[in-house]
Amino acid sequence: MPVNKIEGTFNVKDASIGIVVSRWNSFITERLLEGAVDMLKRHGVDESRIDVVYCPGSFEIPLVTSRLAEKGRHDAIICLGVVIRGATPHFDFVAGTASRGISDVMLKYQIPIGFGVLTTDSIEQAIERAGTKAGNKGGEVAMTVLEMISLASQIDSM
Numbered sequence: 780m781p782v783n784k785i786e787g788t789f790n791v792k793d794a795s796i797g798i799v800v801s802r803w804n805s806f807i808t809e810r811l812l813e814g815a816v817d818m819l820k821r822h823g824v825d826e827s828r829i830d831v832v833y834c835p836g837s838f839e840i841p842l843v844t845s846r847l848a849e850k851g852r853h854d855a856i857i858c859l860g861v862v863i864r865g866a867t868p869h870f871d872f873v874a875g876t877a878s879r880g881i882s883d884v885m886l887k888y889q890i891p892i893g894f895g896v897l898t899t900d901s902i903e904q905a906i907e908r909a910g911t912k913a914g915n916k917g918g919e920v921a922m923t924v925l926e927m928i929s930l931a932s933q934i935d936s937m
């Protein structure tokens with residue numbers, strides 16, 4: 780029996796995207812940011828429609844994302860940060876607050892939010908995911924939000 784298949788595309792050229800990026804471990808978060816912006820531009824998103832907001836650490840990402848989402852200016856927000864287990868005894872608090880807070884904001888404001896906060900055991904693992912042997916998580920997350928913008932708009936018009 781034929782079904783109605785609803786699936787996101789990556790054809791959302793007019794999208795307006797906010798990016799919240801943590802300065803903690805900035806030599807890695809800057810690579811994630813490059814990966815995200817590069818991917819958005821390669822899918823036709825105009826640079827003038829990308830806003831990049833810097834915050835101190837991953838712990839602060841949920842508040843900054845929430846205040847940005849409240850503005851209603853963006854179709855989606857990408858959150859970028861790096862939390863390294865070995866670097867802090869409060870890894871679980873920082874990583875847990877970031878992931879829970881970001882998903883809370885996504886559900887409250889009903890817009891796609893990409894979770895690009897790396898949580899790794901070592902700095903080497905983080906580097907691997909920021910444009911070296913395991914790809915660039917920033918770029919992957921950018922693809923995810925583009926697909927989600929398209930999917931959300933298709934669901935809205937059902």
Ligand code: INI
Nearest residue numbers: 801803835836837838861862863866867
């Ligand atoms: N913030 C991070 O984004 N990554 C970390 O690895 C990290 N460590 O190691 O502590 C970190 N801490 C700062 C935290 O996000 C807050 O900025 C700080 O606690 C002030 O609220």
